[in-house]
Amino acid sequence: MNGTQIILGEHKGRRAAARMVDGQLDDLLIDAGDDRPGIGAIFRAICDRPIKGQGGMFLKLGAGLTGWHRNAKGLAPGQTMLVQVTGHAEPGKAVPVTDRVLFKSRYCIVTPRAPGLNVARSLTDDVERDRLLEIANDAVPERDGHGIILRTACEGIDEETLVDDLTQTWGLAMQVLGDEGSVADLLLDGPDAHTLAWREWDGDDISENWDTVEDQLDTLRDTAVAIGPATFFIEPTRALTAVDVNTPEGGAGGLKANLALARALPRQLRLRGIGGQIVLDLAPMSKKDRKAFESALRGAFRADSIETSLIGWTPLGHFELTRRRERRPTEELL
Known part of the structure; x- marks a missing residue:
């Protein structure tokens, strides 16, 4: 199809x-089938203890959960604050959170304490931008120091649908921001799979x-991925994920296999829910071909929604990258 x-x-x-x-x-x-919080969940947290040398703060999230906030500046033990889960924690580790809470829907993002009414940069038609801004300003005229971003999906949307989405998202945000409790607790669950698909996918x-779909899930249980004559193996460990590229072809075949990996890697990591440190053990190729590989890899990740940083080459000739842990490993979920 x-x-x-x-x-x-x-x-x-x-x-x-x-x-x-x-x-x-x-x-x-x-x-997931457990009680670990998903990305986007919002907690009323209690500052617990700062960690010297790292600049962060452990937080109590309630129900025995511990959060990790990377910036402890201005925070004191016992202080109450709103935080949002930003990534999946490995078992036994604190949940990564931020105090920059966002309320996302398909058509808008409410940005607490960040005033302004803005439209996604990808929408370049001035007439459409003005139309959307007018609708949003009429729907939520009083924003009390908070902001709204109109997302790319707004393009061409009818006024009634956009107003409904804006008012519902704004109302939810104000309800959570108006919380006056003092005990660590979950205030808002992260989106489930259906909601996230509606929100993020066109x-x-x-x-x-x-x-x-079930017919294709078995391939994700296999570490081997075959593309033409080349095969690469994706093998997660506790410390990192190793990707090994094998090809029977010599000479230019090494570069060809590595370029095939570059094009396929974002999709494979996305489907497998892999984040953290990733090390590529590439097929043999000359050093002059490295720029072509890097360019292909950078272009492939540019279209991927999950933040990925290309770190560079190691003395042994491996290539390293890091990827935000936005998803649970698919192997756990299957």
Whole structure:
């Protein structure tokens, strides 16, 4: 099947969503079956203890959960604050959080304590930008020092749909921001797989035929990925994820295999829910070909939604990158 299709369903009784592009699984979201907080969850937190030398603060989140805030400046033990989960913590580690809380929907983002009414830079048509700004300003005229960003999905949207989304998101934000409690507690759950798919994925072709997805999930359990004559192996460990590229072809075949890896890597990491430190053990190629590989890798990750930093080459000739832990490892969820 050509084009993009969004498939909503369940995997082992948990909500799941998949994005198919030209019949191939391109992205996957599956709800976890435990009580660990998801990204986007908002807590009323209590500052616990600062960590000297790291500049951060451990926080009590309630229900026995501990959070980690990277910036302890201006914070004191016992202080109450609103925080939002920014990543998935490994078992036994504190949950990463930020005090820069955002309320996201498909069409807008409410930005507490960051005033302004703005439109996504990707919307370049001045007439459309003015139309959207006028609708938003009429829907939420009094913003009390908070801000709104109108997302790319707003383009061409009818006024009624946008107003409904704005007023609902704004109302939720004001409800949470108006909390006056003093005990560490969860105030707002992170979005489930269906909500996140609606919020972040474009596509009008919606299906509930989950069997189409199940047929492709087995490939994610295999560490080997074959592309033409080349095969690369994606092997997570506790410390890092190693990616090993193998090809029977010598000479220019090494560069060809490495370029194939560069194009395929963002999708594979996204589908497998892999983040953290990643080390690429590439097929042999000359040093003069490194720039071509780096350019291909940078271009491939530019279209990926998860923040990834290309670190560079090691003395042994490996290439390192780091990736935000925005998802649980798919292996755990399957």
